Amino acid sequence: MTRTLLTGNGAAAWGARLARADYLPAFPITPQTEIIETLARWIDMGEMDCRMATLESEHSMITAAGAAAATGVRVFTATSSQGLLYGMEMLYTVAGWRVPLVMINVSRGLAAPITLETDHNDILAARDSGFLQLHCATCQEVVDAVLLAYRLAEDPAVRLPVIVNLDGFHLSFTREPVELPDGDLADRFLPTFDPGPGEIRAGKPTSQAVAVLGGGPYSYFRYECHLAALAALEVHRRNVDEYAGLTGRRYDALECYRADDAEVVFVMLGSFATKAKAAVDQLRQAGRPVGLVRPRLLRPFPEADLRRALAGKVAVAVIDQNLSIGKGGVLHGEISGALHGVSGAPPVIASFIGGLGGRDITAEEFFEIAGQTARAAESGQVPPPRLLYTLHELAEMRKLQAIAHVERQEEVPGP
Amino acid sequence: MYRIRFHGRGGQGMKTASRILGSAFFLSGFEVQDAPRYGAERRGAPIFAFVRAGRAAILERGNIDRPDLVVVADDTLVAIPGAGVLAGLHADSVLLLVTTVPADDWQQRLNTTGTVLTLPPPGGSERDPALLSALCAGAAARLTGAIEREALIRAVDEELALYPADTIAANRAGALAGFDALAVAAGRVGESGAVAADGYDAPDWIDLPADGVGLAAPTIHAGATSVEVRTxxxxxxxxxxxxxxxxxxxxxxxxxxxxxxxxxxxxxxxxxxxxxxxxxxxxxxxxxxxxxxxxxxxxxxxxxxxxxxxxx
Structure with missing residues (x-):
């Protein structure tokens, strides 16, 4: 194995290369484009045997990806944010075809207002599509997750497409040391895809995407998707064991960091979880028993693992880098649902919304989240959801609004 | 951990500078994280890039709020508040400016007693931003005192591997020029620790007021505003x-x-x-x-x- 500095985008491209992806339908969007550019260069230089096609939209790109996967070739593609939403119709469709492929999503906040920076509303919009989801926190995890994703998607008991999610900027453009698996090792873990008897051939046509009416057949097909996704929990567990045996790197459905003896636990997704780990280390030094639980696998949802990890805790602080408008943090709802009625469920499951549109979460904020959550447990009062937003930020916002309104001499209130 | 920020304009090679320095640290046995940060991906827009380097795995991410070293490749950025060049500088930070104005003048202009160092722009640098990036990387490497010449040269070679030999040679020379120019201040930039969990300044979180749509929609209440932005x-x-x-x-x-x-x-x-x-x-x-x-x-x-x- 070679240890080298790679961006998250570079790691994603290496994942596709090590997986020997055969087909790459592509459409550019920031902050994902570098993945496609890297692969295009390798294909052009003859370093990678893959057919690349540029499509005219993400909708077509995902259609092409699904159609190609149905023929039994290994398909890789990537998108982000607005692009993911533009292709949303085909996410549900392709998952319904029961074809395996791996798509990277580089998380980026959604318009309006438009931004380039990261949050998880894009990937969570795809939550119910039938694509399984692996969420990454480091560049190392990205390359490993791509291999694990193919292995999961192609398993005959699963046969669903998988999205590997990485955060824009904080992973996509950030270089970190990455240990690249050798090609032989990747080949051993991920043999050539065998589509089995269902594969489409020119001489053996099949009709995909049949129409059904009456509800019964529809319920059957959708619920079969659901059962396959649930079966993926056990398949992934086996794959993780095997991958850990080969590489020494374990990627259980949940990452639990100093969580065993923790009283207060942070729960969050994505790359900011490494910041939470740094905060946990500092809090431990100050004598406060805090830990972190990070779902890597979001779909299927590792509900039993979460119950085991969080039952008996004094309090949980769910930090959502997303916002379901009119509800609140998406993960908070999911965690609360998983723990409801469970014996030993933490009495306090507090909700914090932070990191929207690339907004930083500082070490001090993690300390404060831990402190407020612990105090809530003492008082028994569950605090209302808290947006991480400071007085200083509002003052800066008011300045922008004053500029936006100055021409018509409209009044803007103070912070 | 070393926390270092490079500021420049798009096209002046600050991403490259951060990668040369990051690779040089990595080749010197450090754990490393480097990244560029920009909004509008346009030539000339203010951007910054940063490098973290330490002996243990790096868990921090994103903005560097309290830099140990800030390198500014273009002194016209200092006066632009949005560029955030001076953000988070503390008593032990070092500010290195590529400029023809003496360090004393900058200290007066910025009303600071902190360390300000200057480097003259390389001859004809504006024609060849790559040389500016190598110069800044080399200077930063020397200021940390943690990187040897050989590691710096190898980092330049790795970063510019796809370029012609004469470009690589020019960048090697540029990096070494920065490295040698800062010999007097070798090791001046030190590592700083993480914020401790006891005795921290609590964030002043507020409850957002529910504003009317006239204020709360992302609208500029004027026409043709882009004309006013002197890009x-x-x-x-x-x-x-x-x-x-x-x-x-x-x-x-x-x-x-x-x-x-x-x-x-x-x-x-x-x-x-x-x-x-x-x-x-x-x-x-x-x-x-x-x-x-x-x-x-x-x-x-x-x-x-x-x-x-x-x-x-």
Whole structure:
């Protein structure tokens, strides 16, 4: 194995290369484009045997990806944010075809207002599509997750497409040391895809995407998707064991960091979880028993693992880098649902919304989240959801609004 | 951990500088994280890039709030608040400016007693931003005192592996020039610790007020606001039309201009709106009579000042 500095985008491209992806339908969007550019260069230089096609939209790109996967070739593609939403119709469709492929999503906040920076509303919009989801926190995890994703998607008991999610900027453009698996090792873990008897051939046509009416057949097909996704929990567990045996790197459905003896636990997704780990280390030094639980696998949802990890805790602080408008943090709802009625469920499951549109979460904020959550447990009062937003930020916002309104001499209130 | 920020304009190679320094640290046995940070991906817009390096795995991410070293490749950025060049500088931080203005003057202008170091811009640097990036990387490497010459050279070679040999040689020389120029301050930049969980400053979180839609929608209540944003300030290279050579075709340069800033005057000569020209030089590449030349923005400003003097 070679240890080298790679961006998250570079790691994603290496994942596709090590997986020997055969087909790459592509459409550019920031902050994902570098993945496609890297692969295009390798294909052009003859370093990678893959057919690349540029499509005219993400909708077509995902259609092409699904159609190609149905023929039994290994398909890789990537998108982000607005692009993911533009292709949303085909996410549900392709998952319904029961074809395996791996798509990277580089998380980026959604318009309006438009931004380039990261949050998880894009990937969570795809939550119910039938694509399984692996969420990454480091560049190392990205390359490993791509291999694990193919292995999961192609398993005959699963046969669903998988999205590997990485955060824009904080992973996509950030270089970190990455240990690249050798090609032989990747080949051993991920043999050539065998589509089995269902594969489409020119001489053996099949009709995909049949129409059904009456509800019964529809319920059957959708619920079969659901059962396959649930079966993926056990398949992934086996794959993780095997991958850990080969590489020494374990990627259980949940990452639990100093969580065993923790009283207060942070729960969050994505790359900011490494910041939470740094905060946990500092809090431990100050004598406060805090830990972190990070779902890597979001779909299927590792509900039993979460119950085991969080039952008996004094309090949980769910930090959502997303916002379901009119509800609140998406993960908070999911965690609360998983723990409801469970014996030993933490009495306090507090909700914090932070990191929207690339907004930083500082070490001090993690300390404060831990402190407020612990105090809530003492008082028994569950605090209302808290947006991480400071007085200083509002003052800066008011300045922008004053500029936006100055021409018509409209009044803007103070912070 | 070392926490280092590079500031410059898009095109001046600060991402490259951060990667050369990051690789040099990595080759010296450090755990490393480096990343560029930008909004509008345009030549000349303020960007920054950062490097973290330490002996243990790096868990921090994103903005560096309290830098140990800030390197500024373009001194015109200091006066632009949005560039955030000075953000988070503390008593032990070092500020390194690429500038012709002496360090004492900067200390006075910035009203700081902190360490300010300066480096003269490399000769003709504006024509070759790559040299500026290598210079900054080399200077930063020396300031940490943690990187040897060999690691710096190898980092340059790795970062520029896809470039021709003479470009690599020039960048090696640039990096070493920065490395040697800061010999007097070798090791001046130290590592700093993480914020401790006891005795921290609590964030002043507030409950957002529910504002009316007139305020809360992301709208600028005025028309044609983009005209007011002088994106010409981003320019590092300036296209100049030689009217002797111009055939007054009236369309090629203006049609290819991606920003639509080349108009035509009453005599059918093209006129560049320098308030909004970002200096992409597509007009130069397209002009069939080769009537458009490129000068550095510094040369352009000097010519402007001379012309104003003549008028006065």
């Amino acid at each position: 010409g300030l981003w320019r590092t290279m300036r296209p100049v039309i030689d009217l002797e050579k111009c055939h007054r075709c009236t369309w090629v340069c203006g049609t290819f201009c991606p920003d639509g800033v080349i108009g035509v005057d009453a005599e059918r000569y093209p006129v560049i709106d320098y308030d909004h020209c970002k200096g992409c030089m597509i007009c130069l590449a397209q002009c069939p009579t080769h009537a458009i030349a490129a000068i550095t923005e510094r040369q352009g400003r000097e010519a402007d000042i001379a012309a104003e003097g003549e008028q006065a």
